[in-house]
Amino acid sequence: MKTILLPVLIFLVLGAAMGILLAAASRIFAVKKDERAEEILECLPGANCGGCGYTGCAAYAKAVSEGSAPPNACTVGGTEAAKKIGAIMSVEVGDIEKMRAQVMCSGTSEFAKKKYIYEGVPDCVAASKIGGSDKICPNGCIGLGTCVAACPVQAIQVEKGVAAVDYSKCIGCGVCTHVCPRGIIQLIPFHAKHWVGCKSEDLGKNVRKYCDVGCIACKLCVKNCPENAIVIENNLAVIDYAKCTGCDKCVSKCPRKIIWSGEQQGKLGLVIARIPEEALTVE
Numbered sequence: 001m002k003t004i005l006l007p008v009l010i011f012l013v014l015g016a017a018m019g020i021l022l023a024a025a026s027r028i029f030a031v032k033k034d035e036r037a038e039e040i041l042e043c044l045p046g047a048n049c050g051g052c053g054y055t056g057c058a059a060y061a062k063a064v065s066e067g068s069a070p071p072n073a074c075t076v077g078g079t080e081a082a083k084k085i086g087a088i089m090s091v092e093v094g095d096i097e098k099m100r101a102q103v104m105c106s107g108t109s110e111f112a113k114k115k116y117i118y119e120g121v122p123d124c125v126a127a128s129k130i131g132g133s134d135k136i137c138p139n140g141c142i143g144l145g146t147c148v149a150a151c152p153v154q155a156i157q158v159e160k161g162v163a164a165v166d167y168s169k170c171i172g173c174g175v176c177t178h179v180c181p182r183g184i185i186q187l188i189p190f191h192a193k194h195w196v197g198c199k200s201e202d203l204g205k206n207v208r209k210y211c212d213v214g215c216i217a218c219k220l221c222v223k224n225c226p227e228n229a230i231v232i233e234n235n236l237a238v239i240d241y242a243k244c245t246g247c248d249k250c251v252s253k254c255p256r257k258i259i260w261s262g263e264q265q266g267k268l269g270l271v272i273a274r275i276p277e278e279a280l281t282v283e
Helices: 002-029 035-043 057-065 078-089 124-128 146-150 175-179 204-210 220-224 249-253 262-268 277-281
Strands: 099-103 156-159 162-165 185-189 230-233 236-239
Touching: 035 057, 035 078, 057 078, 099 162, 124 146, 146 156, 146 175, 175 185, 220 230, 220 249
Parallel strands: none
Antiparallel strands: 099 185, 156 162, 230 236
């Protein structure tokens, strides 16, 4: 009996000793968890859209707690979330302007000219590898929905060959701006009344050859803007949203009808963003 019990006792003693050693090691070598990361995560909307530049809300919260990310990078959470995070990190955070995605192209299928008929993979990136896509315009919306697939809240769809943003759904995360191979989707102030529906930087004479509505840099919008809110940069009209008062003078003067407002768009039937003007007043 003693012969049997001795090995058992030795095994139990060794087991207990190993348990104590492991418990001590776990305490010594344990990575201390920053409780602020958990607190920050609770302030975030949980969209996990990646608009902040991180893989998700948890990754962003961890980066903020470590001091490697700013407290106001979450556009979805906006000012409310940023100030809560700022309080946790003991830093001052100002107001964040609400943004929306805007497709800067008016080249719908009836106006944008094509080089060939594309029948490949329904993806803008794939199509852009074949002669720059089927559209002649090197800056026009390819219209195969890469942004549609990437949008985390289904706020985009393709209409008449051009992507269109539903403002009432858009959270301003900016994911679509990163995946567009043409770089024609931009984040603009949510309450911006006007925008230029073109991204072509070619000379006007060339724009006329491949699009019936592209900006030709005629400067009529610049000359007629009472607030000096429009300039021509690289052969393209650009609006300073901070100066624009929404007077509509640029809209009426543009001969190509590509300076947009919700009302103008509805009258002409050019599908750029299908949402009515009243959607712009949503808080």
